[in-house]
Ligand SMILES: CC(=O)CC(=O)SCCNC(=O)CCNC(=O)[C@H](O)C(C)(C)COP(=O)(O)OP(=O)(O)OC[C@H]1O[C@@H](n2cnc3c(N)ncnc32)[C@H](O)[C@@H]1OP(=O)(O)O
């Protein structure tokens with residue numbers, strides 16, 4: 107279905123990103139996995155075979171993303187799709203009255219830097235390469251997909267930094283889509299609910315169980331493959347643009 111398609115997936119060494127890499131490959135695509143040097147990205151790429159490459163990056167670095175684009179061109183000749191999955195989750199109260207400790211400012215800044223600035227950095231750089239493609243019959247040159255979170259809308263206690271970073275991704279989706287429309291590049295954001303990944307596994311098991319039971323239907327954590335299926339649908343459907351799509355089993359998180 108995606109024969110000839112070339113994608114970049116940030117955070118592609120784990121969780122939702124890794125499932126996306128697998129789905130694009132299954133459909134006949136070729137994929138550059140971008141993830142931290144400390145991630146298992148090299149092993150993942152080896153496991154997936156010749157249609158993948160791993161480039162160690164920090165998404166907040168201009169040079170790292172430029173290197174990834176160079177590798178993409180050298181190895182696969184073009185770029186059609188970029189999926190931003192790299193992200194970090196932090197949790198802390200604004201002020202811990204027991205310990206008389208305010209929310210650590212560096213932790214807030216880091217969360218914004220990776221989740222929001224990192225996503226923006228990738229968007230602004232991949233747009234240049236995708237924009238070089240010849241347009242298809244519909245005028246489309248490619249697609250950029252971002253990952254926010256339902257915490258952008260109903261963040262829990264302790265999620266001020268994470269929710270702010272993800273709300274920023276939601277907020278820039280429409281203006282960036284409008285901005286890139288003339289060039290035939292679509293921009294869409296997925297706001298996942300709760301998915302079983304290493305990030306979710308950081309939460310204590312009772313917290314996971316509690317969250318899981320609060321999902322109306324299906325009352326369970328999502329599988330990463332279900333996220334990847336939405337990525338595939340977004341790529342396939344040219345009318346989806348400038349929108350944030352919740353993928354959450356109708357969960358609205360409680361405080
Ligand atoms: C990933 C997604 O995109 C999807 C989601 O959003 S899933 C929803 C995720 N929700 C959350 O992560 C909730 C975040 N909030 C919390 O975990 C808690 O409100 C809080 C840890 C910030 C404060 O909880 P609290 O009851 O006031 O307890 P507090 O005394 O501050 O902390 C209790 C202990 O639990 C630990 N803890 C429990 N859950 C934690 C978590 N998710 N992250 C970090 N620490 C956690 C704390 O480290 C703390 O340990 P110490 O005191 O020994 O350092």
Ligand SMILES: NC(=O)C1=CN([C@@H]2O[C@H](COP(=O)(O)OP(=O)(O)OC[C@H]3O[C@@H](n4cnc5c(N)ncnc54)[C@H](O)[C@@H]3O)[C@@H](O)[C@H]2O)C=CC1
Pocket residue numbers: 116117118119120121122123140141142145163164165166191192193194195220224253254255256297298299300301302303304305306
């Ligand atoms: N798992 C879930 O329930 C949900 C996840 N999300 C979001 O989905 C995205 C993917 O999350 P998961 O797959 O669950 O997490 P994960 O922790 O399994 O994967 C995230 C990947 O991002 C990489 N990464 C982190 N910082 C990076 C940086 N600076 N540069 C490059 N790569 C970096 C990590 O090395 C890791 O491989 C994240 O943005 C997360 O916030 C949103 C809602 C729910």
